[in-house]
Amino acid sequence: MRILLISTYELGHQPLHVASPAARLQAAGHDVRALDLGVQDWDDELADWAEAVAISVPMHTAMRLGLDAARRVRDRHARTPLCFYGLYAPVGRELTDGLGARVIAGEYEQALVDWAADLDAGHAGTDRVVELARGRERFLVPARDLLPPLDRYAHLEWNGERRVAGYVETTHGCAHRCRHCPVPTVYDGQFRVVAVDTVVEDVRRLVAGGARHLSFGDPDFLNGPGHALAVVRAVHAEFPALTWDATVKVEHMLAHPGLWEEFAARGMLFAVSAFESTDDAQLEILDKGHTAADMAAAVALLRRHGVEIRPSWMPFTPWANTGHIADVFDFTIAHGLVANTDPVQFSIRLLLPDGSLLLGHPAMTLYLGDYDSGRLSWSWGNPDPAVDDLQRRLAAIAETGVDDTTADVFLAMAAEVYPAAGRPLPDEAAVRAAAHADRPRLSEPWFCCAEPTQAQQLAVVAPPAPCCD
Numbered sequence: 001m002r003i004l005l006i007s008t009y010e011l012g013h014q015p016l017h018v019a020s021p022a023a024r025l026q027a028a029g030h031d032v033r034a035l036d037l038g039v040q041d042w043d044d045e046l047a048d049w050a051e052a053v054a055i056s057v058p059m060h061t062a063m064r065l066g067l068d069a070a071r072r073v074r075d076r077h078a079r080t081p082l083c084f085y086g087l088y089a090p091v092g093r094e095l096t097d098g099l100g101a102r103v104i105a106g107e108y109e110q111a112l113v114d115w116a117a118d119l120d121a122g123h124a125g126t127d128r129v130v131e132l133a134r135g136r137e138r139f140l141v142p143a144r145d146l147l148p149p150l151d152r153y154a155h156l157e158w159n160g161e162r163r164v165a166g167y168v169e170t171t172h173g174c175a176h177r178c179r180h181c182p183v184p185t186v187y188d189g190q191f192r193v194v195a196v197d198t199v200v201e202d203v204r205r206l207v208a209g210g211a212r213h214l215s216f217g218d219p220d221f222l223n224g225p226g227h228a229l230a231v232v233r234a235v236h237a238e239f240p241a242l243t244w245d246a247t248v249k250v251e252h253m254l255a256h257p258g259l260w261e262e263f264a265a266r267g268m269l270f271a272v273s274a275f276e277s278t279d280d281a282q283l284e285i286l287d288k289g290h291t292a293a294d295m296a297a298a299v300a301l302l303r304r305h306g307v308e309i310r311p312s313w314m315p316f317t318p319w320a321n322t323g324h325i326a327d328v329f330d331f332t333i334a335h336g337l338v339a340n341t342d343p344v345q346f347s348i349r350l351l352l353p354d355g356s357l358l359l360g361h362p363a364m365t366l367y368l369g370d371y372d373s374g375r376l377s378w379s380w381g382n383p384d385p386a387v388d389d390l391q392r393r394l395a396a397i398a399e400t401g402v403d404d405t406t407a408d409v410f411l412a413m414a415a416e417v418y419p420a421a422g423r424p425l426p427d428e429a430a431v432r433a434a435a436h437a438d439r440p441r442l443s444e445p446w447f448c449c450a451e452p453t454q455a456q457q458l459a460v461v462a463p464p465a466p467c468c469d
Helices: 016-027 044-049 060-076 093-098 109-120 183-187 196-208 225-238 250-255 259-265 280-286 292-304 322-334 343-347 385-400 406-420 428-435 454-461
Strands: 002-007 031-036 052-056 082-085 101-106 130-133 155-158 161-168 171-173 191-193 213-216 243-247 268-276 308-313 368-372 377-380
Touching: 002 016, 002 044, 002 060, 016 031, 016 052, 016 109, 031 044, 044 060, 052 060, 052 109, 060 082, 060 093, 060 454, 082 109, 093 101, 101 109, 101 183, 161 196, 171 183, 196 225, 213 225, 225 243, 225 259, 250 268, 250 292, 259 268, 259 292, 268 280, 268 292, 292 308, 292 322, 308 343, 322 343, 322 385, 322 406, 322 428, 343 385, 343 406, 385 406, 406 428
Parallel strands: 002 031, 002 052, 052 082, 082 101, 101 130, 161 213, 213 243, 243 268, 268 308
Antiparallel strands: 155 161, 171 191, 368 377
16 A cells, blocks of 8 residues: 655654554555655655555644644545544544544554554454554664654753764653653553664664664653663764763652663763652642652652753643742752753643543642543643743743743743742843853754644645645
């Protein structure tokens, strides 16, 4: 079959969640092409060529944009089989049903091959409208040759230079069940391992494509610390100049203090970590497994070894007040994290997709509203309308300020946050000095849990040209 795989957003990375299933579909004998709307324009000729279209939706922003892409396919070709696959595929059930789409979540690669085989055999391919796959799969080396070159994607910015960056995953899923996270709704505390030799071969191809930095994008790199260490040693042995980053929970940082010296010696520059809040009561509701004091200890531990933390935050929840928001800014300043934090992080609002573990939590009951299919989230309101209003203002600053300096955006946000909390503004000179610290970062300014920007939406939803179908 002629199968088109579409990506809309993977945090600015070359989309692994297209390249990896493409390899499996090719191995099964299908003709596969790819379209990455993160860096490519919509292509009507590809949509016309395809006998089936599958859309990768590994995160909230991707699903929001993916629905627009599916409607664009459907407007042009009413009968082309559609499939959504990835972590966010099960959300928005009534929208995907309305498009007549197959939905596959979890370990989707074999399920995609089965779907294509059903279609090739003349079946409708919609017998299992929603499929949750948790089997153990054999992963092939991703077919990255189908995608634009790496220099079209996010770069590492550090020491006054830009390095081409690649993206790999060594595991899927997560051993933890943080209540706000979409991963446990699909994996239920399980994770699956990608073989070391498969990862290393993928890295070889990324390096051949120009990569000088690597992002390990596992939901948590230390779910399997022995596996992570084996991967790091194998990659470093072959590519000793390659730098890298990974995503790691605070509790794992503190539980494995002996790893950081070796990780740093083998090229680790920074760790992304979901701090979320500085309020321990909220962290307990979210079942994060750490406290604000743990966050501070983790920053100090990694920094002793020359590894920085780039925190992700979720300041806006039903339980947050303006003081809590200001506390996040205070923590950022106090621990030297202004230059480490993408401004969009200060505007993130709790998402409650279908299946969220928070939906049945007593702390959520008082604030829960109706399901908002447009936003793919259950609605909720803060008891203080001023908090929701503050979030909207910060989100607007984050979107309009993506090309501005970190210091300017941080100070613009602080000018909203501190007066709302009844506190004096932080010292501007100190903030500017902190923001100009030379901290390694990726050039992608947006985030998976943020609402899509207007520019992202316009790249997908331009009116389709008419066709004969």
